[in-house]
Amino acid sequence: MEEEKPIIKVVDLVRKFNEFEAVRGISFEVKHGDVFAFLGPNGAGKTTTIKMLTTLLKPTSGKILINGFDPLTQQDEVRKSFGIVFQDQSLDDELTAYENMEFHAVLYNIPAKLRKKRTEELLKFTELWERRNDLIRSFSGGMRRRLEIARGLLHHPKILFLDEPTLGLDPQTRNHIWEYIKNLNQKEKITVFFTTHYIDEAERSAKKVAIIDHGKIITRGTPDQIKEEAKAKSLEDAFIALTGKEIREEELGAGESMRYNQRLRRRRQA
Amino acid sequence: MNAIYILWLRQLKRYFRSKSRIVGSLGQPLLFLLALSFGFGPIFQKAGGGNYLEFLAPGVIAMGILFTALFSGIEIIWDKQFGFLKETLVAPVTRLRIMIGRTLGGATIALIQGIIVLIIAYFIGFRLSSINLFLAFVFMFLVAIIFTALGTTIASLLEDMQGFQLIMNFLVMPIFFFSGALFPLNDLPRSISLISGANPLTYGVDGLRGALTGVSQFSLGTDLSVLILTSAVLLVLGGYLFSKIEI
Ligand SMILES: Nc1ncnc2c1ncn2[C@@H]1O[C@H](COP(=O)(O)OP(=O)(O)OP(=O)(O)O)[C@@H](O)[C@H]1O
Numbered sequence: 001m002e003e004e005k006p007i008i009k010v011v012d013l014v015r016k017f018n019e020f021e022a023v024r025g026i027s028f029e030v031k032h033g034d035v036f037a038f039l040g041p042n043g044a045g046k047t048t049t050i051k052m053l054t055t056l057l058k059p060t061s062g063k064i065l066i067n068g069f070d071p072l073t074q075q076d077e078v079r080k081s082f083g084i085v086f087q088d089q090s091l092d093d094e095l096t097a098y099e100n101m102e103f104h105a106v107l108y109n110i111p112a113k114l115r116k117k118r119t120e121e122l123l124k125f126t127e128l129w130e131r132r133n134d135l136i137r138s139f140s141g142g143m144r145r146r147l148e149i150a151r152g153l154l155h156h157p158k159i160l161f162l163d164e165p166t167l168g169l170d171p172q173t174r175n176h177i178w179e180y181i182k183n184l185n186q187k188e189k190i191t192v193f194f195t196t197h198y199i200d201e202a203e204r205s206a207k208k209v210a211i212i213d214h215g216k217i218i219t220r221g222t223p224d225q226i227k228e229e230a231k232a233k234s235l236e237d238a239f240i241a242l243t244g245k246e247i248r249e250e251e252l253g254a255g256e257s258m259r260y261n262q263r264l265r266r267r268r269q270a
Numbered sequence: 271m272n273a274i275y276i277l278w279l280r281q282l283k284r285y286f287r288s289k290s291r292i293v294g295s296l297g298q299p300l301l302f303l304l305a306l307s308f309g310f311g312p313i314f315q316k317a318g319g320g321n322y323l324e325f326l327a328p329g330v331i332a333m334g335i336l337f338t339a340l341f342s343g344i345e346i347i348w349d350k351q352f353g354f355l356k357e358t359l360v361a362p363v364t365r366l367r368i369m370i371g372r373t374l375g376g377a378t379i380a381l382i383q384g385i386i387v388l389i390i391a392y393f394i395g396f397r398l399s400s401i402n403l404f405l406a407f408v409f410m411f412l413v414a415i416i417f418t419a420l421g422t423t424i425a426s427l428l429e430d431m432q433g434f435q436l437i438m439n440f441l442v443m444p445i446f447f448f449s450g451a452l453f454p455l456n457d458l459p460r461s462i463s464l465i466s467g468a469n470p471l472t473y474g475v476d477g478l479r480g481a482l483t484g485v486s487q488f489s490l491g492t493d494l495s496v497l498i499l500t501s502a503v504l505l506v507l508g509g510y511l512f513s514k515i516e517i
């Protein structure tokens with residue numbers, strides 16, 4: 001029964017930054033237990049949408065339900081329902097891996113005993129247990145990513161949001177991370193909502209896909225449905241056919257493209 | 271353990287792990303203590319002001335606290351830019367509690383810094399004639415809370431560190447100079463004594479001086495009430511602005 005209800009429901013969601021409309025009235029649903037890919041070119045509005053779904057930004061208008069709760073009026077319930085891996089890194093460099101986990105567990109009010117057990121479990125699962133007492137400063141990009149995923153799972157969320165979880169990582173690490181995620185989805189029935197620019201990852205891992213461009217959803221369905229609709233051989237070809245060939249960074253204002261480049265650099269350095 | 275405690279603990283861990291920060295932030299108070307007490311001490315004495323170090327030390331202790339507390343606001347901007355703030359803002363904890371945890375953390379560090387300056391002053395020759403250390407710590411802590419909250423308030427409004435540093439440079443020195451930390455406020459021109467009267471640090475310095483040396487301009491009750499009131503107002507204001515941060 002529960003499988004049938006959407007765990008994420010979005011209706012006519014709009015977000016403006018001053019005059020600029022970054023998200024222009026999108027609607028979609030994600031079913032319980034799905035792996036949902038939210039694809040789109042740079043600046044399409046993916047991160048802005050995720051921020052609204054996760055209580056970080058207030059929508060200009062529209063309605064959101066996360067696990068049956070409204071992010072505007074039931075923040076705490078919504079926040080307990082999801083774990084998130086942000087597009088940009090969000091660990092404390094001056095703390096150890098274990099301390100980062102502990103900090104999170106205490107904020108989410110996990111009892112001490114469970115906290116230790118769960119932290120050990122997750123650090124072993126992400127193969128970071130040996131490094132638990134090292135400062136994050138000494139971690140590579142892949143290790144940071146794995147730790148962020150482990151941290152996002154600490155409080156047993158029903159939904160895991162992943163905003164470009166594999167950006168800047170080598171193919172081995174990317175495969176590894178997708179193994180974890182699929183495993184989680186199958187074993188713990190966690191709903192996964194992710195964005196990526198590696199379209200082949202979405203084709204391999206996602207059950208449902210939505211493509212957003214210029215703040216609007218232009219298509220959604222299973223990868224096969226989308227390929228069929230665009231008469232393309234791969235999801236990547238379909239993506240390019242649907243969103244056009246021109247490069248998005250040229251459309252960005254100087255400020256935004258600088259921010260974007262900084263982000264890439266930071267991630268690569270990490 | 272609860273959220274406020276872990277936020278506080280995080281600040282302290284970061285502080286104790288950065289030895290350069292501890293040592294670096296002691297340079298200025300040490301310089302002020304040494305240069306001013308040796309430089310102005312004789313003149314102050316001749317003019318009938320008594321032992322200058324005794325007058326100066328509470329002021330420099332307050333200065334150490336002021337600098338550390340105000341600049342702790344930069345950690346919010348830091349966390350904004352390096353992403354960690356998001357981790358705290360999506361957690362099921364109210365913004366007010368996050369702000370309180372952070373402020374207590376920043377204030378504790380500022381207090382520690384003040385205590386270190388007190389110890390240094392002692393080694394230079396500062397003697398406590400009245401030894402109400404407990405009351406002294408209360409004043410030090412209130413000063414720490416006020417200026418940490420002020421730092422948070424300002425940092426909540428800003429995006430980048432340069433802007434924060436610029437505003438701090440405009441604020442810190444006037445707050446310090448017009449607080450009675452370096453010279454008595456008794457015979458100042460009216461305009462300056464108005465500024466001093468509106469400066470919360472004035473009451474912090476005065477209270478601290480009263481508690482440590484037994485000499486103060488206002489009654490300690492006045493000092494306490496002004497400081498408590500100001501910290502309440504700034505905590506509310508800082509809490510409000512912090513809760514408005516969008517990332
Ligand atoms: N705080 C902000 N102020 C002003 N404009 C913003 C802000 N945040 C995002 N935008 C704008 O909103 C649009 C959507 O940005 P968003 O970060 O959601 O894109 P995205 O799909 O995540 O892109 P990317 O793939 O590059 O991460 C962009 O044009 C961006 O410039």
Ligand SMILES: [Mg+2]
Binds near residue numbers: 046047048087163
């Ligand atoms: Mg994005």
